[in-house]
Amino acid sequence: MSNTDSSKFPTVVIIGGGFGGIQVAKQLADKPVEVILIDKHNYHTFQPLLYQVATGSLESESIAFSLRKNFEGQKNLRFRHTEVSRIDRENNTVETTIGPIKYDYLVIATGSTTNFFGNKEIEHYAMPMKSIPEALNLRYMVLQNLEEAILRPSKEERAAYLSFVLVGAGPTGVELAGALAELRNHVLNKDYAELSKDEMKVYLVDFLPKVLGPFSDEGSKAADDFLHKMGVELLLNVKVESYDGNEIKFEGGKSIKTKNVIWSAGVQGVVPEGVSKDAIERGNRIKVDTICRMIGTENIFAIGDVAAMITDETPKGHPGVAQVAIQMGETTGKNIVRMLRAEQPLPFKYNDKGSLATIGRNKAIADIGKFKTQGFFAWLIWMFVHLISLMGGRNRVIVFINWVSSYISYNGGSRLIIRNFKREELVQKDEQVSKPD
Amino acid sequence: MSNTDSSKFPTVVIIGGGFGGIQVAKQLADKPVEVILIDKHNYHTFQPLLYQVATGSLESESIAFSLRKNFEGQKNLRFRHTEVSRIDRENNTVETTIGPIKYDYLVIATGSTTNFFGNKEIEHYAMPMKSIPEALNLRYMVLQNLEEAILRPSKEERAAYLSFVLVGAGPTGVELAGALAELRNHVLNKDYAELSKDEMKVYLVDFLPKVLGPFSDEGSKAADDFLHKMGVELLLNVKVESYDGNEIKFEGGKSIKTKNVIWSAGVQGVVPEGVSKDAIERGNRIKVDTICRMIGTENIFAIGDVAAMITDETPKGHPGVAQVAIQMGETTGKNIVRMLRAEQPLPFKYNDKGSLATIGRNKAIADIGKFKTQGFFAWLIWMFVHLISLMGGRNRVIVFINWVSSYISYNGGSRLIIRNFKREELVQKDEQVSKPD
Numbered sequence: 042m043s044n045t046d047s048s049k050f051p052t053v054v055i056i057g058g059g060f061g062g063i064q065v066a067k068q069l070a071d072k073p074v075e076v077i078l079i080d081k082h083n084y085h086t087f088q089p090l091l092y093q094v095a096t097g098s099l100e101s102e103s104i105a106f107s108l109r110k111n112f113e114g115q116k117n118l119r120f121r122h123t124e125v126s127r128i129d130r131e132n133n134t135v136e137t138t139i140g141p142i143k144y145d146y147l148v149i150a151t152g153s154t155t156n157f158f159g160n161k162e163i164e165h166y167a168m169p170m171k172s173i174p175e176a177l178n179l180r181y182m183v184l185q186n187l188e189e190a191i192l193r194p195s196k197e198e199r200a201a202y203l204s205f206v207l208v209g210a211g212p213t214g215v216e217l218a219g220a221l222a223e224l225r226n227h228v229l230n231k232d233y234a235e236l237s238k239d240e241m242k243v244y245l246v247d248f249l250p251k252v253l254g255p256f257s258d259e260g261s262k263a264a265d266d267f268l269h270k271m272g273v274e275l276l277l278n279v280k281v282e283s284y285d286g287n288e289i290k291f292e293g294g295k296s297i298k299t300k301n302v303i304w305s306a307g308v309q310g311v312v313p314e315g316v317s318k319d320a321i322e323r324g325n326r327i328k329v330d331t332i333c334r335m336i337g338t339e340n341i342f343a344i345g346d347v348a349a350m351i352t353d354e355t356p357k358g359h360p361g362v363a364q365v366a367i368q369m370g371e372t373t374g375k376n377i378v379r380m381l382r383a384e385q386p387l388p389f390k391y392n393d394k395g396s397l398a399t400i401g402r403n404k405a406i407a408d409i410g411k412f413k414t415q416g417f418f419a420w421l422i423w424m425f426v427h428l429i430s431l432m433g434g435r436n437r438v439i440v441f442i443n444w445v446s447s448y449i450s451y452n453g454g455s456r457l458i459i460r461n462f463k464r465e466e467l468v469q470k471d472e473q474v475s476k477p478d
Numbered sequence: 479m480s481n482t483d484s485s486k487f488p489t490v491v492i493i494g495g496g497f498g499g500i501q502v503a504k505q506l507a508d509k510p511v512e513v514i515l516i517d518k519h520n521y522h523t524f525q526p527l528l529y530q531v532a533t534g535s536l537e538s539e540s541i542a543f544s545l546r547k548n549f550e551g552q553k554n555l556r557f558r559h560t561e562v563s564r565i566d567r568e569n570n571t572v573e574t575t576i577g578p579i580k581y582d583y584l585v586i587a588t589g590s591t592t593n594f595f596g597n598k599e600i601e602h603y604a605m606p607m608k609s610i611p612e613a614l615n616l617r618y619m620v621l622q623n624l625e626e627a628i629l630r631p632s633k634e635e636r637a638a639y640l641s642f643v644l645v646g647a648g649p650t651g652v653e654l655a656g657a658l659a660e661l662r663n664h665v666l667n668k669d670y671a672e673l674s675k676d677e678m679k680v681y682l683v684d685f686l687p688k689v690l691g692p693f694s695d696e697g698s699k700a701a702d703d704f705l706h707k708m709g710v711e712l713l714l715n716v717k718v719e720s721y722d723g724n725e726i727k728f729e730g731g732k733s734i735k736t737k738n739v740i741w742s743a744g745v746q747g748v749v750p751e752g753v754s755k756d757a758i759e760r761g762n763r764i765k766v767d768t769i770c771r772m773i774g775t776e777n778i779f780a781i782g783d784v785a786a787m788i789t790d791e792t793p794k795g796h797p798g799v800a801q802v803a804i805q806m807g808e809t810t811g812k813n814i815v816r817m818l819r820a821e822q823p824l825p826f827k828y829n830d831k832g833s834l835a836t837i838g839r840n841k842a843i844a845d846i847g848k849f850k851t852q853g854f855f856a857w858l859i860w861m862f863v864h865l866i867s868l869m870g871g872r873n874r875v876i877v878f879i880n881w882v883s884s885y886i887s888y889n890g891g892s893r894l895i896i897r898n899f900k901r902e903e904l905v906q907k908d909e910q911v912s913k914p915d
Contacts, residue, residue, distance in 0.1 A: 083621065084894045100539045102892045109669040110893070119672070122625045122895070139629050173896055184520065188559045192576050232546040235556070435883045435890075439876055446872045453872075455539045456547070457521045458559070459610055460897075 051145035061345035061366035062150035068374020128315030181462035209306030263415035498782035498803035499587035505811020565752030618899035646743030700852035
């Protein structure tokens with residue numbers, strides 16, 4: 042693609058239309074810049090609700106929003122539906138599947154993908170859940186394995202199809218465990234009358250001694266109680282050794298026969314090729330200074346999950362949550378404007394608005410500064426915050442109706458297998474992590 | 479699968495959970511039979527709204543409904559998510575991917591698929607739209623070609639990506655042509671500011687001299703007018719000769735450069751293997767007697783699109799519409815009960831409730847017996863009938879909200895490319911037509 046048109050404004054290229062990327066773009070509206078937003082999907086994904094797509098409670102399209110539609114009114118922005126293959130820092134160019142794109146400022150907002158910590162076997166057989174295609178794959182696999190279970194005459198043969206092992210007890214693992222437990226408790230004996238509720242098992246595994254590690258002890262304890270009550274079996278202080286598609290083995294000898302392992306035990310940054318090795322921090326993140334600028338560069342920023350801002354207050358960088366990406370995006374957008382005006386950029390300051398996680402109906406955890414609450418009220422806060430954060434009025438209404446309908450009926454969601462899931466297709470993962478040069 | 483359990487009730491196997499199949503199942507509720515419903519999808523598809531999924535106005539999941547959920551309350555029914563590979567008439571068994579299933583009565587309700595009339599090249603390159611996966615493929619292709627068009631510097635290069643040729647001016651072709659014209663008229667210059675409205679062309683082709691052939695002359699004429707006003711170019715009395723993926727050629731020498739050919743020019747029955755050659759009628763349909771029983775058999779029925787009931791009043795059989803399938807399903811379900819009671823089965827009598835087709839906002843055609851209307855009132859009827867026919871209250875509400883939101887904003891739908899469409903994947907079509915033995 043050629044973007045050497047008559048425009049004399051500097052070009053800001055943003056890679057990634059996630060929480061961070063769209064904030065940068067928004068800040069640059071009506072400013073004297075030309076913005077090019079690149080994403081390999083033509084939509085923004087509201088990742089916090091992916092787990093509800095995976096369990097079939099929500100349609101994939103109600104947690105996604107067209108990037109073109111979102112920026113319809115922004116005249117200085119062009120969207121490009123493509124993937125970046127490499128950053129050419131010497132020539133200030135990103136190489137993409139549709140040709141090179143020149144930049145004056147570059148913002149890397151590529152987010153993170155699942156980290157299997159180098160275990161290829163687990164990567165092949167365990168299911169990740171970081172994107173809509175991955176959440177759909179997971180849904181189809183779960184539903185197909187319920188169908189398979191029905192066909193096995195003996196309890197022993199059914200066990201592996203009906204055991205769900207979630208590795209990683211952070212918010213994703215906890216929320217998914219809760220949703221699967223509700224599927225068992227409320228839906229299984231309606232939709233799959235041939236199966237017994239007791240045969241379906243949900244396990245939540247973590248090598249840490251508690252669930253929701255980064256939450257308050259109070260919140261973590263409440264989540265633990267909720268999960269127990271809903272029948273989730275917690276395996277804490279437990280490390281995964283291997284998974285071959287049929288049996289997951291843990292250090293110390295214990296193992297579980299299962300066809301369903303879902304991996305949310307870690308993430309790593311998605312770093313485009315062309316980033317120097319020196320700029321890579323633990324977790325495959327890009328080291329940035331206090332204005333989110335990649336170290337060793339003048340005009341390249343990294344924000345959100347892919348950025349590691351190591352300071353005295355944040356020796357490990359910031360947590361990989363939407364709020365960090367949003368706020369870094371805001372600061373970076375504003376700083377680009379300041380730099381264009383030859384003003385001093387302002388350092389990034391994270392304003393922690395708190396943490397929320399939901400386990401099931403009437404059951405959530407809210408840690409908001411010193412205010413901590415668990416149960417029904419936290420659950421109302423969780424719903425309210427997620428609804429207003431969704432992009433698009435139509436999406437909000439549709440998600441709300443789905444939630445109300447599920448709440449009343451105990452039987453929400455459509456649970457459709459639109460495309461059969463085939464293990465082989467998983468080999469081409471949705472996200473590719475490339476190595477730094 | 480073994481279904482030789484203790485039940486002493488006769489087994490009715492129904493192949494297909496479309497409009498016909500689910501009616502048969504419903505009629506057999508609480509009757510002294512064991513019902514096994516087989517479908518290769520775990521959902522019922524509301525085909526009349528597929529075209530809105532294809533243009534991104536509706537989520538795929540709001541026009542589909544889980545078959546398990548639908549029959550939750552019906553204790554004598556079991557659902558099997560599988561495909562039938564062959565009917566073994568001698569042994570009263572259907573062979574499936576999950577093993578043989580015995581039947582006492584068999585109902586073939588497999589519907590129809592796209593008919594390319596043996597032209598393999600067209601079959602390879604043109605897009606069919608008879609199932610949800612096919613409608614999604616079509617949507618992704620259309621959206622990807624708009625993205626591709628943006629990247630071409632010259633009008634000539636863009637032309638093929640921006641030309642949409644719909645072959646077959648029946649309800650499907652007409653409705654899709656209208657929806658694509660609205661996409662051009664209302665959405666294109668918002669979402670794809672780089673493209674000019676005038677460059678996008680929608681052609682509707684038929685070898686007949688008029689659109690909506692089976693409708694009244696009045697309705698057909700009105701549809702023609704509506705399409706013209708919306709900027710659809712009609713090519714009537716025109717036969718397609720070939721399509722190689724880049725250029726569609728017509729008899730007589732005319733041709734159009736296009737990457738988008740959508741084929742709705744004909745259908746053919748989906749007949750499972752094992753049906754005798756003598757029982758096959760024109761259009762690959764199964765010949766049935768006046769009680770929908772396959773000729774030459776005692777206990778096998780065929781209903782809906784796959785059935786051809788040739789009588790003096792219906793020398794070509796019945797039209798391939800939902801109402802025929804629904805009514806044949808009702809009659810067949812009732813007749814199976816009568817036969818079990820050793821009562822005389824009742825002959826099928828089609829009650830034609832009329833025809834509806836919509837072209838765009840405020841523009842529809844209704845032929846209801848002698849009552850004929852076109853325009854706004856017909857459009858209200860069309861919406862009302864389609865909403866109440868949808869399965870599931872939640873689906874009705876969600877479709878209604880989508881329609882209201884589109885009507886107000888002129889910019890409905892989400893237009894997301896969830897999975898990239900690749901031509902090669904089309905080779906394995908969603909529907910396979912097997913030959914009779």
